Amino acid sequence: MATCDRCGEQESMPYQCRLCGGTYCSSHRLPENHDCPGLDEWDDPGGVFDSGFDDSVNDGGRSGGGLAAKVPVDTGPGGVLGYFRGNVSFALLALMWLTFILQYAVAPVLDVPPYSQQWFNIFTINTTAPLAVWTWVTSVFSHGGFGHIVLNSIVLYFFGPVVEKRIGSAKLVGLFVVAGALAGLAQVGATLVTNPSVLGEPLAFTQNGSAVLGASGAIAALMGVLTVLNPNLRIYLYFVIPMPLWIATLLFAGYSIFVSTVGGGIGAGGVAQFAHLAGLGIGLLYGVKVKREGERAPNQLQLGGGPGGPGGPGRRR
Structure with missing residues (x-):
């Protein structure tokens, strides 16, 4: 239970204001309802908090420009996609599962059996066609099996929202996709x-060929960001097993390095060890950048998960 800073009411699911950092009940969660001092320094006459995901705060909840201006999508408060404002982590999670359905339910119906060359050329970065640009994105959301996607989903579910609160929704999407793509390209390139x-x-x-798929490289980047921002963040x-995040990150990196150098190579066991390390490295570097910009991380993550998921067929992330 937490106490509302405005009215003192006990709240089991409190809201934290990103402008002033205060804790509030549902009645006082909006900045204008608790006289948030942050509004005085923010040019937003409507008093609507911008998650950083779109520009709708400046045009009544409609998306900003380009194609979105021609085909308006309401992501403002009460809009059809309003839930995804500030919750892009869950949108990424949904895309992973939609892609998983395409891989194993839709593709076979379209005469693209799983693990065929055509299937690999759609859903993985691979040594057959490494410059197929669409695979740089599709491979991040594709997975090699049910266990693979479940474990990656668990870690994204817990780590994603924490990172999103610190860097914003748009930057989270960019980090997730770019880090995941670069991690896969690093594995195939090596x-x-x-x-x-x-x-x-x-x-x-x-x-000796390689096909890489999975979100583990992207998730390793999220772990790297959090490790820099708050190395003592407690996870389970x-x-x-409770432990500080920096120990989990060290174990994760140490295991990947050991397997890559001694235990069979960068793709030992069908797992893209080099992609894990590349994703983690990108996250650590980005975390340093964020820390220099003055971002802060939370002190504790109540329901943590392990540091990244296993792999699928070929080389998995």
Whole structure:
């Protein structure tokens, strides 16, 4: 239970204002309802908080420009997509599961069986066609099996909203997609450096090719950001083992390095170890940037998860 800073009411699900940092009940959660001092420094006559996801605060809840201006989508308070303002983490989570359905339910109906070359060329970054730009995005949301997506979903569910509150929705989307794509490209690129002959070869005809899919590289980036912002953030590994985030990150990195160098290589066990390390590195660097800009992280994450999910077929992230 928390106490509303405005009326003193006990609230089991309190709201925290991002302008002043105060804790409020549902009646006083809006900045204008608790006389938020942050409104005096913010040029927003409507008093509507902008999550950073769109420009609707300046035009009555309608999206800002370009195609969105021609096909208006209401993401303002009460709009059809209003829930996703400040909740982009869950939108990313939904996209992962929609892609998963496309992979294993829709694609076979369209005569694209799972793990066929055509399937790999749609849903993975691979050594056959590494410059297929669409796969740089689709691979981030694709997964190699039910266990793979479930574990990645759990970590995104807990880590995503925490990072989103610190850096904003738009930056979270950018970090997630860019870090995930670069992590996959790093894995495939490292494979091509060590085995250049597999470039362009169908995966069925080479044992040294690589196909990378999964959100683990992107999620490792989120973990890296949080590790820099608050290394002592308490998480519960596998919902059981409490530990500071910096230890979990160190174990995660140490395991990936060990497996990559001693335990069989950068793709040992069908897991894209190098992609994990690349994603983590991107997150750590971005976390340093955010910290220099004065962002703060929370002191505790009540229901944490483990540091990233396992992989699927080929090279998984």
